[in-house]
Amino acid sequence: MNRLQHIRGHLLADKNMNIATTPPSPLTTHVLNTAQGVPGVNMTISLHRLNPISSEWYLLTTGKTNDDGRCPGLITKENFIAGVYKMCFETGKYWDALGETCFYPYVEVIFTISDSSQKYHVPLLLSRFSYSTYRGS
Amino acid sequence: MYSRFIAMGSSAKSSSPITTHVLNTGDGVPAARMALSLHRLDPRMAIWNLLTIGNTDEDGRCPGLITSDAFTPGLYKVRFETGQYWESLGQSSFYPYVEIVFSVSDADQSCHVPLLVSRYSYSTYRGS
Numbered sequence: 001m002n003r004l005q006h007i008r009g010h011l012l013a014d015k016n017m018n019i020a021t022t023p024p025s026p027l028t029t030h031v032l033n034t035a036q037g038v039p040g041v042n043m044t045i046s047l048h049r050l051n052p053i054s055s056e057w058y059l060l061t062t063g064k065t066n067d068d069g070r071c072p073g074l075i076t077k078e079n080f081i082a083g084v085y086k087m088c089f090e091t092g093k094y095w096d097a098l099g100e101t102c103f104y105p106y107v108e109v110i111f112t113i114s115d116s117s118q119k120y121h122v123p124l125l126l127s128r129f130s131y132s133t134y135r136g137s
Numbered sequence: 138m139y140s141r142f143i144a145m146g147s148s149a150k151s152s153s154p155i156t157t158h159v160l161n162t163g164d165g166v167p168a169a170r171m172a173l174s175l176h177r178l179d180p181r182m183a184i185w186n187l188l189t190i191g192n193t194d195e196d197g198r199c200p201g202l203i204t205s206d207a208f209t210p211g212l213y214k215v216r217f218e219t220g221q222y223w224e225s226l227g228q229s230s231f232y233p234y235v236e237i238v239f240s241v242s243d244a245d246q247s248c249h250v251p252l253l254v255s256r257y258s259y260s261t262y263r264g265s
Contacts, residue, residue: 105240106238
């Protein structure tokens with residue numbers, strides 16, 4: 001084996017290993033700006049879980065959508081237990097950053113996870129005066 | 138002051154500046170007898186004040202949500218008891234309830250806040 005191959009062997013110990021080895025979040029989102037036909041980029045979102053005993057929301061994660069309107073790493077498999085969750089999208093601030101007003105200062109989508117072994121996709125299709133969401137895959 | 142009004146009947150049908158219309162898009166029918174409530178944010182206390190509770194009628198509407206006098210600029214919230222609705226139809230749903238928070242800047246304009254809902258999706262828009 002020549003020297004380059006030897007070095008390569010050290011650097012790529014496992015050719016299947018990626019830089020980010022975190023398993024994907026079982027809960028994902030995707031924000032789309034349907035008014036402009038683009039992903040909803042740089043929108044602040046937060047994920048919360050309801051404490052059924054105190055009826056209070058517990059903040060799990062905050063993040064911003066990336067250039068594709070997605071926010072990877074919302075929750076780990078271990079933390080993803082059955083329960084009631086809330087995803088909060090800062091839609092007012094998003095449109096404000098684009099120099100526009102929005103009918104909705106924020107959007108909260110509350111949903112029930114009954115089977116935490118499944119994957120759940122909670123997208124938001126948004127314009128200044130409308131929005132929709134659905135359980136996707 | 139905390140006050141609670143039950144949504145009024147036909148005499149107030151045309152007068153509420155906030156209206157809603159709930160449609161069950163899964164079955165292609167109005168969502169009848171869905172409980173809902175209207176709230177307004179108290180910006181100083183940062184709490185929601187309950188203004189009205191009611192149920193949608195056979196056409197999925199709920200007349201009399203608010204009077205013109207009570208309709209001032211601010212943040213409002215309509216909470217739709219969608220989970221209970223689907224349960225009464227013997228079905229489960231992804232959403233235990235739906236809350237739509239919206240901003241009213243001009244109280245001279247009326248605000249139509251419909252909800253199109255199925256077991257696994259919903260949408261809303263500012264209508265007329």
